[in-house]
Amino acid sequence: MYPVDRIRALGAAGLHFIERVGDAGLVLFGAIFKKPNLRKSLPLLIQQIYVVGFLSLPIIIVAGSFIGMVLALQGYNILDKFAASEELGPLVALSVARELGPVVTGLLFAGRAGSSLTAEIGLMKATDQLSSMELMAVDPLQRVIAPRFWAGFYSLPLLTIIFSMFAIFGAYGVGVSWIGLDEGSFWSNMQASVDFRIDIVNGVIKSIVFGFFTTWIAVYQGYACVPTSEGISRATTRTVVFSSLVILGLDFVLTAMMMGGW
Amino acid sequence: MKNRGIVELSVGIFLLIGILGLVFLAFQVSGLTKKSMSEGYVLTANFDNVGGLKVRAPVQIAGVVVGRVTDIKLNPKTYQAVATMLIYDNYSIPNDSNASILTQGLLGSNYLGIAPGYSQVNYKAGEAIARTSSALILEQLIGQFLFNIKK
Numbered sequence: 001m002y003p004v005d006r007i008r009a010l011g012a013a014g015l016h017f018i019e020r021v022g023d024a025g026l027v028l029f030g031a032i033f034k035k036p037n038l039r040k041s042l043p044l045l046i047q048q049i050y051v052v053g054f055l056s057l058p059i060i061i062v063a064g065s066f067i068g069m070v071l072a073l074q075g076y077n078i079l080d081k082f083a084a085s086e087e088l089g090p091l092v093a094l095s096v097a098r099e100l101g102p103v104v105t106g107l108l109f110a111g112r113a114g115s116s117l118t119a120e121i122g123l124m125k126a127t128d129q130l131s132s133m134e135l136m137a138v139d140p141l142q143r144v145i146a147p148r149f150w151a152g153f154y155s156l157p158l159l160t161i162i163f164s165m166f167a168i169f170g171a172y173g174v175g176v177s178w179i180g181l182d183e184g185s186f187w188s189n190m191q192a193s194v195d196f197r198i199d200i201v202n203g204v205i206k207s208i209v210f211g212f213f214t215t216w217i218a219v220y221q222g223y224a225c226v227p228t229s230e231g232i233s234r235a236t237t238r239t240v241v242f243s244s245l246v247i248l249g250l251d252f253v254l255t256a257m258m259m260g261g262w
Numbered sequence: 263m264k265n266r267g268i269v270e271l272s273v274g275i276f277l278l279i280g281i282l283g284l285v286f287l288a289f290q291v292s293g294l295t296k297k298s299m300s301e302g303y304v305l306t307a308n309f310d311n312v313g314g315l316k317v318r319a320p321v322q323i324a325g326v327v328v329g330r331v332t333d334i335k336l337n338p339k340t341y342q343a344v345a346t347m348l349i350y351d352n353y354s355i356p357n358d359s360n361a362s363i364l365t366q367g368l369l370g371s372n373y374l375g376i377a378p379g380y381s382q383v384n385y386k387a388g389e390a391i392a393r394t395s396s397a398l399i400l401e402q403l404i405g406q407f408l409f410n411i412k413k
Contacts, residue, residue: 046273050272097291191291196288200292
């Protein structure tokens with residue numbers, strides 16, 4: 001292989017990537033920017049919120065509680081060395097509201113809901129359900145993609161808030177009920193150091209961005225997968241990998257923007 | 263799509279838990295409303311140096327929070343810092359009290375401590391606390407200490 005060929009292969013890979021991004025953009029555009037028929041699409045949306053959001057609740061609640069409990073234990077061991085164990089509340093609340101809540105929920109969501117969205121849409125494509133919809137003059141972007149996209153977009157911020165709440169409950173259980181810190185100083189120190197706009201709203205903004213991108217990736221990977229069993233399995237893997245990478249990368253960018261006084 | 267009712271009920275529960283979570287985070291975790299609008303009266307105090315005192319810092323008597331610092335400004339004529347504080351209605355401050363800026367622990371944040379006096383007359387709303395002592399600036403102390411050693 002000549003060096004020229006390698007450069008050419010690189011160019012081809014770049015073009016392919018840009019094509020895919022453009023294609024994904026078209027799918028999203030077709031799903032979002034068309035006038036929806038509210039009477040028909042609202043039940044579909046509720047059905048999808050049930051599948052994507054409500055059925056994700058158990059894993060989010062369990063993960064949130066345990067992460068809060070572990071953070072409280074680890075944090076207490078370190079803070080106790082500096083005789084600052086009263087600061088456990090702020091430690092847990094800030095780390096959960098700012099970082100762990102949005103990121104861990106996003107990763108769990110990509111694994112739990114994103115992969116199932118991709119597999120479902122991919123299988124619809126493989127069994128020609130999408131093409132038969134087109135034959136019946138039903139736009140699959142409107143009928144299949146749009147409700148799933150919006151469901152993920154709405155569900156992830158809610159799941160993040162629920163995750164944060166249960167993480168703080170978990171930390172409360174370990175810190176106050178088990179270790180025996182003072183309940184009043186746990187809450188009052190937390191309230192003194194956590195700011196609603198800077199900490200909690202910024203965390204929710206992060207989760208909104210993550211929800212947009214993970215669901216977009218999941219929906220597109222399903223819609224554009226190779227309609228074979230192997231293709232579906234690859235698309236599902238790609239959904240989880242890409243979503244996780246996008247979440248971690250965007251988290252850094254968003255944190256940098258928010259810390260920079262944005 | 264079997265059983266519409268259960269699906270709609272579950273989504274309703276999901277949304278409700280989410281909204282409850284947001285309310286919890288707003289009020290219990292970040293203390294959005296915490297006595298910021300609570301009733302009280304305003305006193306001011308002039309300091310040569312407020313150190314690290316911040317707005318919303320507590321005002322304490324004998325370790326009990328009796329108010330909040332609401333504003334810190336510079337008086338452009340005297341070049342003194344003017345700290346405005348809101349004292350809760352059920353507390354009264356004798357008019358020979360001493361206001362000083364103290365630190366919680368060795369590394370803690372600053373708060374405004376009031377050592378009550380013995381006067382029978384209390385400060386009224388809007389008055390300035392006459393006796394104040396400034397923040398203890400550790401760097402200045404160390405500087406003076408080193409300067410004295412050299413002599």
